[in-house]
Amino acid sequence: MLVAALILILSIAMFFFYLQTICLKILRQEFDRDYFLPIVNANRLEFPAVQRAVEEFDAPVDYHRFCMMLKCDFLALSYLLKNAGNESHRYSTRDWLLVLYFHLTYFFLQIRHLLRMDEKTPILRLTSVLKFFGNVIGLRVNSAHYRDISASDYLLTL
Amino acid sequence: MSGSLISYVVSYAGFILEAGLLVYLVGSGHAKRFWELVFYLSMSLGVGVARTYTLHYEGFASRQYGYCYWITDLMLVLAAFVLVVSFFRRACFANREMWQFVRMLLAAVIVAIAVISYFSLASHNDNFFSFFIVEFSQNLYFASLVLTTLLYLMTLKMEISDERLSMIVCGLGIEFAGPAAGLALVYLTNVGWVSAYISVYFVPLCDIGMILTWLYAISRVPGAAKVPSHRIGASPAFARGNISNF
Numbered sequence: 001m002l003v004a005a006l007i008l009i010l011s012i013a014m015f016f017f018y019l020q021t022i023c024l025k026i027l028r029q030e031f032d033r034d035y036f037l038p039i040v041n042a043n044r045l046e047f048p049a050v051q052r053a054v055e056e057f058d059a060p061v062d063y064h065r066f067c068m069m070l071k072c073d074f075l076a077l078s079y080l081l082k083n084a085g086n087e088s089h090r091y092s093t094r095d096w097l098l099v100l101y102f103h104l105t106y107f108f109l110q111i112r113h114l115l116r117m118d119e120k121t122p123i124l125r126l127t128s129v130l131k132f133f134g135n136v137i138g139l140r141v142n143s144a145h146y147r148d149i150s151a152s153d154y155l156l157t158l
Numbered sequence: 159m160s161g162s163l164i165s166y167v168v169s170y171a172g173f174i175l176e177a178g179l180l181v182y183l184v185g186s187g188h189a190k191r192f193w194e195l196v197f198y199l200s201m202s203l204g205v206g207v208a209r210t211y212t213l214h215y216e217g218f219a220s221r222q223y224g225y226c227y228w229i230t231d232l233m234l235v236l237a238a239f240v241l242v243v244s245f246f247r248r249a250c251f252a253n254r255e256m257w258q259f260v261r262m263l264l265a266a267v268i269v270a271i272a273v274i275s276y277f278s279l280a281s282h283n284d285n286f287f288s289f290f291i292v293e294f295s296q297n298l299y300f301a302s303l304v305l306t307t308l309l310y311l312m313t314l315k316m317e318i319s320d321e322r323l324s325m326i327v328c329g330l331g332i333e334f335a336g337p338a339a340g341l342a343l344v345y346l347t348n349v350g351w352v353s354a355y356i357s358v359y360f361v362p363l364c365d366i367g368m369i370l371t372w373l374y375a376i377s378r379v380p381g382a383a384k385v386p387s388h389r390i391g392a393s394p395a396f397a398r399g400n401i402s403n404f
Contacts, residue, residue, distance in 0.1 A: 004345045007300045011339035014303055018331035021310075022371055025325055025379075093370050 023101040026094060027132050035138025036131055039080070045134070047073045051127040054120050061119045067109070070126050074102060077133040085140040095136075102129045165358045172362045173206050175369040179376075188376060194244040195326075195372065201237040202365075205230040228295070235298045238333070239268065242305050245327060249312045249320075264305070271301055296341035303334035322379045329371030336364030 040048055046069040054061065078099060082089055091099065109122040180199045183189045189196050212226040243264050250257035274297070306327060313324040340356035 001346070004296070004342045007296060008339055008342035008346065011300065011303060011335045011342060014307065014331060015335035015339060018328045018335060022325065022328045022332070025321065025328070026374070029378075094374065 020101070023098060023129075026098065027128050029132075031135045031139060034135070035142060036134025037138070039077075039134045039138045039141070043076055043080070045073045045076060045130070046070075047127045047130040051124065051131070054123055054127075061123065063113055063119060066123060067106075070123070070130065071106075073130050074126075077130055077137065080137045081133055084137050085143075095133075098129055098132065102126060105129070168359060168362045168366070172365045172369065173203070175366060175373075176202055176206075179369055179373050182373070183376070186376075192376065194241045195376075198237050198241045202234060205234055231295055232298075235295060235302065238302055238330070239298075239305075241330065242302055242309060245309055245323065245330075246305075246312070248323060249309060249316060252316075267301060267305065271298060296338060296345060299334050299338035299341060303331065303338050306331045306334055322375050325375035325379050326372055329368040329375065332371065333364055333368035336367075337361050 039045070050066050050069055053066075081095055082091060105122050105125050109119060109126070112119055112122060176199050180196065180203065183192055183196055183199075208230055209223075209226060212220075212223050216222040216226075246260050246264065247257060250260055310324065310327045310331065313320060313327055337356075337360075340360050344353045344356055
């Protein structure tokens with residue numbers, strides 16, 4: 001009984017460890033340039049400011065404000081991920097996994113806030129997910145050819 | 159969507175993904191390099207066919223299906239053990255001494271599991287297909303999970319970083335951790351519906367997770383960087399004059 005309980009606890013911990021490692025490995029994928037910058041500027045996203053505040057200035061975490069900023073950015077980017085230059089209008093499997101990872105990290109951020117633990121690491125992980133989404137959208141938009149399509153043509157294809 | 163339909167979708171999705179990955183490995187010429195994956199996927203597909211055949215002809219409640227399910231489960235976890243061993247060999251490629259040590263350790267692990275199982279079997283032969291085999295599979299999955307974790311740590315310490323191997327090992331970790339936790343939960347709760355949910359939904363979902371991770375690793379992640387060969391080139395003409403023939 002005790003062995004089974006130990007196996008259960010350790011296996012669950014290892015399951016989440018491997019899930020997180022896979023997500024972090026995906027997030028480590030390098031892009032040849034910062035495709036996310038035009039997306040950030042066009043949509044007035046705030047996650048780079050959050051990342052800079054936490055990383056560079058080592059500012060105290062304004063939990064409620066940062067959470068709101070990250071959540072709003074996530075909503076905007078997840079919408080764009082589905083609809084910007086995406087003919088299927090669906091998430092890919094990789095996107096699904098990262099969306100799940102975002103929600104899990106956000107949940108653990110809330111728990112850490114309640115327990116008054118370090119909040120910077122999960123916030124930085126959330127910003128890295130958003131940056132990855134921005135890069136994916138930027139790359140997709142960059143490689144799409146819109147030169148021959150007028151606005152009315154585009155609207156007719158919807 | 160009804161529960162049975164979801165269970166069909168989940169199990170057939172796993173089956174289709176496995177077949178798809180196998181075709182991709184063979185079609186893209188990766189089969190020789192990743193022969194272990196081809197072996198494991200073929201085994202898994204064979205197990206799926208055997209289970210479907212037995213289920214169709216013998217029925218879910220039959221003793222034959224019970225035998226078939228647990229024996230094929232054992233075969234699968236043994237195939238996974240072979241997979242782990244081959245990955246260890248790959249990770250120790252540059253270090254023969256380490257490989258000799260690891261080989262001895264792996265042999266000790268399999269002998270220890272066999273001995274423990276033999277004694278456990280001797281005391282549980284009356285209810286072999288109820289508790290013993292659940293416990294045995296759970297132990298074997300957990301042993302493989304521990305070995306996978308050691309393997310993952312070894313890939314981090316490798317001289318030549320192989321992101322692809324590391325990612326494949328992570329997929330294997332998901333495959334072992336999920337069923338080990340599920341089987342432990344089945345053993346602890348001893349409730350029928352928990353067992354059904356674990357075997358019908360959770361284990362196939364872990365299987366899908368592993369296949370997708372492998373597919374991503376093989377198609378998107380670059381393999382190990384080749385070690386630059388430090389061969390000494392031909393000496394320049396002005397230097398040759400300084401080399402004595404005697």
